[in-house]
Amino acid sequence: MILHISIDAHNPLQVATALAEVFNGKVYKFFTPGSYIVMPFDKYGTHIVVFKEGDVWVPGTDAESARVLQAEPTKLVANHAAISVPTTQKQIEQIGQREGWRVLTRKQGDGVPFSAIEFWVENRILFEFLPPEFTPQYLQTMQSQTIEKMFGQPIKLVPV
Incomplete structure (x- = not known):
């Protein structure tokens, strides 16, 4: 179960506000300046952190925790979430049409399947939203019998 994710955005407050509307949630300032x-x-404690465009997580050194640094922004990203x-x-x-985002x-x-x-946040980050009537179908699709029909048998992992 995914409990929280982070994304970056050109306009973090606008994105956070739109997502809060989809989630029937609230927006707060986050620890990193300019993020929400x-x-x-x-x-479940679900939440989404919206950083400013170009903010990325980087690993810490030794016992140091991960931290957020500014990097070169990217137009599109590989990550997405179904929620x-x-x-x-x-x-x-x-909501998507009002924001000018592809829906x-x-x-x-x-x-x-x-x-x-x-729901394409800022037309660059994909969320697959499942309203209440879509969720049972998704859960039925994610059963082992259905997955094995789509992808075949699981790969047998060999210990190294």
Whole structure:
């Protein structure tokens, strides 16, 4: 279970505010200047940290914890997340359209294994949002029998 993730954004406050609306959550200033945390206060402690564009996590040295440094921003990123949200498909689409971000509702059977709403934050970071009516279908798709039909048998790991 993923409990929290971090992303960067050109306009962190705008992004955090839009995500808080999708999650029915609240926005707070985070520890790193110019960054925000979105808290929906669900039973899992889920949250999203929105850093300023170019902020990246770097490992610490020896016993030092990871820290955030400024790096060269990138246009697109490989990471994405599928997240169950309490809002409706229509609300999610309206929020994305209002922000000028790409929003596409994909339906199971149209070349995808489960229904989800592609929500492209700042048209560069992909979230797949699953409103309440989409979540049971996703959970059914993620069962071992279905996964093995899609991907085949799991790879047998050999100890090194």
